[in-house]
Amino acid sequence: MPSKKYEAPGAEITPKEVFLNRRKFMAGAAAAGVGLAAAGGAMELLEPHKSVMAANQLKTVGSQWNGNGLNETSFYNITHYNNFYEFGTSKSDPAEYAYKLKTEPWTVEVGGLVHNKKTFDIDALMKLSPLEDRVYRFRCVEAWSMVIPWVGYSLSKLINEVQPLGSAKYVKFVSVDRPSQEPGIMNVSIPWPYTEGLRMDEAMHPLTMLTVGLYGQALPNQSGAPVRIIVPWKYGFKSPKSIVKIEFVKNQPETTWNEIAPDAYGFYSNVNPNVDRVQWSQARERVIGAPIWKQLQPTQMFNGYADEVAGLYKGMDLRRYY
Amino acid sequence: MPKWLIVVLKVGVHLACLLPVCWLVWGGYQNTLGPDPTHTVTFFTGRGTLRLLAITLAISPLRKMFPKWLGWLIKFRRLVGMYAFFYACLHLLTYVWLYAGLSLNAMVQDISQRKFITAGLAAWLLLLPLAVTSTTWSIRKMGGKNWNRLHKLVYVAAVAGLVHYWWGVKPGVWRPLGITMIFVVILVARPLISAWKRREDPVPVKIG
Numbered sequence: 001m002p003s004k005k006y007e008a009p010g011a012e013i014t015p016k017e018v019f020l021n022r023r024k025f026m027a028g029a030a031a032a033g034v035g036l037a038a039a040g041g042a043m044e045l046l047e048p049h050k051s052v053m054a055a056n057q058l059k060t061v062g063s064q065w066n067g068n069g070l071n072e073t074s075f076y077n078i079t080h081y082n083n084f085y086e087f088g089t090s091k092s093d094p095a096e097y098a099y100k101l102k103t104e105p106w107t108v109e110v111g112g113l114v115h116n117k118k119t120f121d122i123d124a125l126m127k128l129s130p131l132e133d134r135v136y137r138f139r140c141v142e143a144w145s146m147v148i149p150w151v152g153y154s155l156s157k158l159i160n161e162v163q164p165l166g167s168a169k170y171v172k173f174v175s176v177d178r179p180s181q182e183p184g185i186m187n188v189s190i191p192w193p194y195t196e197g198l199r200m201d202e203a204m205h206p207l208t209m210l211t212v213g214l215y216g217q218a219l220p221n222q223s224g225a226p227v228r229i230i231v232p233w234k235y236g237f238k239s240p241k242s243i244v245k246i247e248f249v250k251n252q253p254e255t256t257w258n259e260i261a262p263d264a265y266g267f268y269s270n271v272n273p274n275v276d277r278v279q280w281s282q283a284r285e286r287v288i289g290a291p292i293w294k295q296l297q298p299t300q301m302f303n304g305y306a307d308e309v310a311g312l313y314k315g316m317d318l319r320r321y322y
Numbered sequence: 323m324p325k326w327l328i329v330v331l332k333v334g335v336h337l338a339c340l341l342p343v344c345w346l347v348w349g350g351y352q353n354t355l356g357p358d359p360t361h362t363v364t365f366f367t368g369r370g371t372l373r374l375l376a377i378t379l380a381i382s383p384l385r386k387m388f389p390k391w392l393g394w395l396i397k398f399r400r401l402v403g404m405y406a407f408f409y410a411c412l413h414l415l416t417y418v419w420l421y422a423g424l425s426l427n428a429m430v431q432d433i434s435q436r437k438f439i440t441a442g443l444a445a446w447l448l449l450l451p452l453a454v455t456s457t458t459w460s461i462r463k464m465g466g467k468n469w470n471r472l473h474k475l476v477y478v479a480a481v482a483g484l485v486h487y488w489w490g491v492k493p494g495v496w497r498p499l500g501i502t503m504i505f506v507v508i509l510v511a512r513p514l515i516s517a518w519k520r521r522e523d524p525v526p527v528k529i530g
Contacts, residue, residue, distance in 0.1 A: 081357035089495050091357075142492070144358055190494050261493050279438050279489060281431070284423065292350040292359040296423050 058151050058213045060131045065207075067135025073146035075215050077289045079222055083140070084241060085190065086175070086182040087222070093184065094222035101181045101242065103226045112248035113168035116161070122226045126212055128161065129153040133216065134209060139271045139303045141235035141278055145285040150230055151213025154206045158246075164200070168248035171203040172196070173229055173240045190260055196240040197253040197267070198231065201312055207232055207305060233302040233309045235269045266322035270313070271303035275322050323394040335398060339405040342370070343412065360420045367413035368487065372501050374406035375480055376508060383511045386519065400456055403476075407453040410446050417442075438489035445482035448475050480505055 084094035086101075106122040120128075131151050138146045159171075177193035179185045185192050202208060209230040212219060219225040224241025231238050237257050247253075257265035264278045276282040286295040302309050313321075346363055349355040355362040381399045384392050417439070422428040432439045452473055454460075461469045484505060487498040 077357040085494070089492075144361070188494055264493075278492075279436055281421075281428065281436070283428065284421070286358055286360050286420075288357045291353045292355065292363065292420065295358075295360050296420060 056218050058126075058131055058216060058218060060133045060151055060213070060216060063132035063134045065134040065136060067147060067149065070135060070137065070147040071287075071290075072135065072149055073138075073289050078146060078148055078214065079220050081288060082222065083142075083236070084184075084222060084224070085188050086177075086184045086192075086194065086242075088184045089188055097183050098221035098225075100183070101176070101178070101221050101225070103221060103242070106226050106244075108227060108244060108246060110158070110162050110246045112172070113165040113250065114248050115163035115165065118162055120158075122212075125158070125210070125227055129157040131213065136207075136209075136230060136232040137303050137305075138230075138232065138236060139285060139299065141237060141265070141269070141282075143280050143282065143285050143299075144288050145297075145299075146288045149215050150209060150211045151216060152209045152211035152230070155208045155210045155229065156204045156206060158210055159204060162248075164248045167250050169200050170249050170252055171198050171200060172245075172247040172249055172253040173198075173243050174245035174247070175240050176242045176244045191256060194240060194256050195254060196229070196238055197249075197255050198238075199252075199312075200248075202231070205309060205312065207308055233271055233305040235271060237265065238269050268313075268318075268321050270309075270318065270322075271299060272301060272318055272322070273299040274301075275319055277322050328394065328397055332398070332401065335401055335405070339374070339408070342366070360416070363420070364413065364416050367409050367416055369501070371406055371409040371413055372480075372483055372487065372505075374402055374409055375476070375483065376501065376504050378403040378406055379476065379480065379505075379508050383508065383515055386515045387511075404453060404456060407449050410449055414443075414446050438486055441482050441489060442486035445479045445486055448479035448482060452476060452479075477509065 080095040081091045082094055083089075083091060084098065087094045087097040104122075107119050108122070108125060109119045111117040130153065132153055133149060133151060135147060135149045138148045173196045175194035175196075176182070177185065198208065209232075211224070211228050211230045212226060214220065214223055219228065221242075224243075227243055228241040229239050229243065252267055255267060257269075258267055266277065271282070273283045282299055284296055285299045287297055300306070346355070346366060350359055350363065353359065378399055381395045381402070385395050418424060418429065422432065433443055434440075452475060455464065455469065455472060464472070484498065484502055487501070491497060
């Protein structure tokens with residue numbers, strides 16, 4: 001049975017509808033905002049967005065994570081409201097500037113403590129394993145959430161390919177760092193390149209995904225093209241975009257947000273409604289795209305994946321290892 | 323300034339402050355406030371409060387600087403100030419309804435644990451007595467001096483509001499900088515203008 005969607009995915013991609021909605025918004029804003037200082041806050045929403053990067057359809061197979069009963073967030077909202085500081089701190093910046101990033105050619109260097117160091121071309125990564133459609137919840141640390149139909153396969157497939165050494169305890173991911181193609185790198189003063197990491201068992205978990213697509217198409221640039229990691233039970237910043245390097249290491253790696261504010265952003269950053277280290281509550285979340293009076297919903301432990309992943313953290317004090 | 327022009331301008335202020343709220347309500351109903359409408363409403367009402375508060379606070383220094391030209395601005399100070407409080411109430415309501423989900427438990431937790439919410443609530447609580455005593459009757463009842471003293475709280479409220487804004491955004495976000503600079507200019511302008519006025523019209527020396 002098809003789940004009820006806030007907007008049908010087919011219709012969302014139709015530029016006309018998007019265009020008309022925006023027109024409606026702008027006309028209303030213009031009428032209301034004449035000469036008023038307070039209206040300035042809406043101006044950021046009026047910026048015309050660059051259209052979503054042309055994407056090609058991927059050949060995919062089904063998976064057990066078919067999002068049974070979840071309302072998928074519209075393609076437009078997924079691709080026009082996200083954080084990707086390499087293009088700026090505003091959530092509309094990625095959609096506006098990500099076209100500047102050249103994603104061809106693209107290679108991912110896989111190295112560190114492994115038997116088979118190897119640099120993968122993006123085409124090779126696309127063929128390493130059948131591409132699966134997986135519908136996952138996505139929970140941002142800013143307390144908003146989406147439901148996203150990703151395309152990809154378990155990261156473990158790639159890890160098995162390179163055969164990590166017994167001494168490899170963590171995996172480090174490095175995102176692309178090209179100031180000339182990513183305006184945010186010059187404008188946002190955080191340590192670049194963006195670096196993330198997982199414990200080995202987290203990286204090997206079947207839910208952890210090497211992701212190359214969205215809504216059956218190749219990833220748009222603003223969503224982390226051409227390849228990214230998705231860890232659905234952790235806050236979104238633990239899922240690095242546009243990765244160029246995967247390194248297997250012995251010690252817990254430095255990760256970007258943890259480096260910026262260690263008290264707020266822990267290495268684990270598992271979605272946990274009972275523990276909040278940032279300034280806002282993590283007990284609830286706002287569903288993106290829902291009408292304003294229906295946005296608020298309770299956040300689930302491990303973002304709803306407790307049955308699958310709680311075992312990874314058995315005996316760990318999740319308040320301490322936040 | 324002719325009276326009719328003041329009336330026209332006042333109607334303009336009412337419209338400029340109320341129409342955006344109508345647009346917000348209509349947009350919320352139609353779901354055209356962007357992907358995260360709660361966030362849109364929060365920042366719209368929050369920034370609106372600070373902007374209107376800045377306008378309110380700018381009126382006195384402007385009048386002092388140009389007493390001949392801008393004296394009439396005093397007729398607008400209470401009006402804009404009340405709209406600042408109105409926007410602050412909408413902002414608070416947004417939190418109570420759309421963030422805390424009307425749960426008293428959630429609110430108590432937030433206020434005790436989250437310093438940015440504590441600062442925001444403090445700012446609103448500081449504005450409350452000012453709004454309550456904004457009537458001419460109150461000024462008469464309290465006496466000008468006491469009333470003035472009480473209404474100095476508006477500066478504390480403005481600072482609390484700015485702190486609330488800075489603490490509320492993520493590290494690396496500089497969005498609150500613009501409005502902060504505007505408040506700095508307004509607050510610094512007051513003593514400077516007073517000093518300058520004193521030099522222009524020195525207090526006459528009493529001759530024994």
